[in-house]
Amino acid sequence: MRSVYIEELGQHVGSEVLIQGWLYNKRSSGKVRFVLVRDGTGLVQGVVTPTADPAAFALADSLPQEASLRMGGTVRAEPRAPGGFEVTVTHLEPVHIPTAPFPIGLKEHGPGFLMDHRHLWIRSRRQTPILRLRDAVLWAIRSFFHERRFVATEAPVLVGTAVEGTTTLFPLDYFGTPAYLSQSGQLYLEATCAALGKVYWIGPVFRAEKSKTRRHLTEFWMAEAEQAFLDHEGNLALQEDLVRYVVESVVAERPRDLDELERDSSLLRREVAEPFARVTYHEAVALVQAAGVAMEVGDDFGAPAEDALSQHFGRPVFVERFPAAIKPFYMKRDPGRPDLALCADLIAPEGYGEIIGGSQRVDREEELLAQLREAGLPEEPYRWYLDLRRWGAVPHSGFGLGVERTVQWIAGIPHIREAIPFPRTLDRLYP
Structure with a gap:
C-alpha cells in the first residue's frame, strides 16, 4: 500500500x-x-x-x-x-496505545482547562484548521514580498534600545548590561533597508502591556517591512496590496479549513475587493463620537472605538495622520501640519481591530535629534540609529503587520489566543 x-x-x-x-x-x-x-x-x-x-x-x-x-x-x-x-x-x-484516557474529551471544556492543556488542545478538530490557516498566512506574506523583490532579513530579539517607549519593555540582564526583549525590528530594518533597498522580516516581538483583551498577547509575531525612497502614500498602497494578496491567497489555498471553521470566504473576498477606506485621525474621532463611544482628540483608539469604525466602513480602513504627540519619535511630521505624523493604522473589518501600524520615517538628523529630545529619550543609545541619517539619508517608510490578528480576522475566531500555537498572555506562561 x-x-x-x-x-x-x-x-x-x-x-x-x-x-x-x-x-x-x-x-x-x-x-x-x-x-x-x-x-x-x-x-x-x-x-x-x-x-x-x-x-x-x-x-x-x-x-x-x-x-x-x-x-x-x-x-x-x-x-x-x-x-x-x-x-x-x-x-x-x-x-x-495510550495508557490513560485522553484529558480532552469530545465535550465542552472551559477556556482555562483548555489553555492548561494547550499542548493537547491543538490536536482538536477546530484548532488544526486555524494553525493551517496561520501557515498559509505566513507563506502568503513571504510570497508577496518575494514577488516584490524585497529581501528577507532578520532583526535581533535582544536589544539595548526601545522602539516605542520603555514602559512596555521586558527588561533582562545581559552579562551585566541592561537589555530588553524587542518590541519591534523596525529600527534595524531601517539599517538593512539602507543596504538592500527593500527588506522585510517575520519574527517574534514582545510587549509588556498589562492587557487582558481578546486582541492582546505579550509575545506575538510581526511581519515588518521597510523600503527606501518610499513616502507615506506609497506606504499605504504597499500595505493595501499586501493585505489583499494575503486574504485572496489564503481563501484560494485553504477553502476546506475555512469551511471547517464555518468562515464565510465570500465575505472575506468582498471585504478586500474594493479600495480600502481612508480617514484622518480627526475624522475618525468624530465618527467614533457619533457612534456613541467616549473618545477625545488626543486619545488613542481602544477596542470600542476600533469596533465603531469597523462597523461604519465594513471593510479595512486606514486611519492616518495621528497627533504626533501620541506617536513614537521616529515618525516624520506632516510638512503642512507639523503637529501631525505621517502615519496610519489599518483597522480590520468585523471588529478584529488594528492589524497594521506604519509610517514614513524621519530622514534628517536634525529632525530626529529634535524629536528624540521632545520625547525625553537619551541620544547615546540611538547613536547608531542617528548614523543612518548622517550617511546617505533618503525618504523611507515601513510598517508592521500583526500575524495573529490577521489570522484571527481571516479565520473568524473570537480570541487571539487561538491564533498562535502556544499563546503568552498576562497570566499565561504554561505550557
Missing part, C-alpha cells in the same frame, strides 16, 4: 492506500465500526467490518482516543463523510 496524506485522498479514489495518524473518534452501527482518523492534514472515516478484516474489527472496538495507528484500505468518495471520502479498511495496526 502507498502511504498518503488525508488531504490527498481525492487523487486515490478506488486505490488502496495507507493512512498514518491518530484516532480522533469512533462509533458503532450494528456490525460496522467507524473510526475517524486524523493525520494533521485532515480527517477521514474508516469503515471496518468483520468480513474485511476480523482482527481490525476487534481492534476498532478497543482503541482509545488519540491512539496512533496505521490504517490501510480502499478509498471511495462519500459526500456525507468528513472531507468527502472514506476508507474501506482492510488493515488496522496500532503504533501506540
Whole structure:
C-alpha cells in the first residue's frame, strides 16, 4: 500500500492506500465500526467490518482516543463523510496505545482547562484548521514580498534600545548590561533597508502591556517591512496590496479549513475587493463620537472605538495622520501640519481591530535629534540609529503587520489566543 496524506485522498479514489495518524473518534452501527482518523492534514472515516478484516474489527472496538495507528484500505468518495471520502479498511495496526484516557474529551471544556492543556488542545478538530490557516498566512506574506523583490532579513530579539517607549519593555540582564526583549525590528530594518533597498522580516516581538483583551498577547509575531525612497502614500498602497494578496491567497489555498471553521470566504473576498477606506485621525474621532463611544482628540483608539469604525466602513480602513504627540519619535511630521505624523493604522473589518501600524520615517538628523529630545529619550543609545541619517539619508517608510490578528480576522475566531500555537498572555506562561 502507498502511504498518503488525508488531504490527498481525492487523487486515490478506488486505490488502496495507507493512512498514518491518530484516532480522533469512533462509533458503532450494528456490525460496522467507524473510526475517524486524523493525520494533521485532515480527517477521514474508516469503515471496518468483520468480513474485511476480523482482527481490525476487534481492534476498532478497543482503541482509545488519540491512539496512533496505521490504517490501510480502499478509498471511495462519500459526500456525507468528513472531507468527502472514506476508507474501506482492510488493515488496522496500532503504533501506540495510550495508557490513560485522553484529558480532552469530545465535550465542552472551559477556556482555562483548555489553555492548561494547550499542548493537547491543538490536536482538536477546530484548532488544526486555524494553525493551517496561520501557515498559509505566513507563506502568503513571504510570497508577496518575494514577488516584490524585497529581501528577507532578520532583526535581533535582544536589544539595548526601545522602539516605542520603555514602559512596555521586558527588561533582562545581559552579562551585566541592561537589555530588553524587542518590541519591534523596525529600527534595524531601517539599517538593512539602507543596504538592500527593500527588506522585510517575520519574527517574534514582545510587549509588556498589562492587557487582558481578546486582541492582546505579550509575545506575538510581526511581519515588518521597510523600503527606501518610499513616502507615506506609497506606504499605504504597499500595505493595501499586501493585505489583499494575503486574504485572496489564503481563501484560494485553504477553502476546506475555512469551511471547517464555518468562515464565510465570500465575505472575506468582498471585504478586500474594493479600495480600502481612508480617514484622518480627526475624522475618525468624530465618527467614533457619533457612534456613541467616549473618545477625545488626543486619545488613542481602544477596542470600542476600533469596533465603531469597523462597523461604519465594513471593510479595512486606514486611519492616518495621528497627533504626533501620541506617536513614537521616529515618525516624520506632516510638512503642512507639523503637529501631525505621517502615519496610519489599518483597522480590520468585523471588529478584529488594528492589524497594521506604519509610517514614513524621519530622514534628517536634525529632525530626529529634535524629536528624540521632545520625547525625553537619551541620544547615546540611538547613536547608531542617528548614523543612518548622517550617511546617505533618503525618504523611507515601513510598517508592521500583526500575524495573529490577521489570522484571527481571516479565520473568524473570537480570541487571539487561538491564533498562535502556544499563546503568552498576562497570566499565561504554561505550557
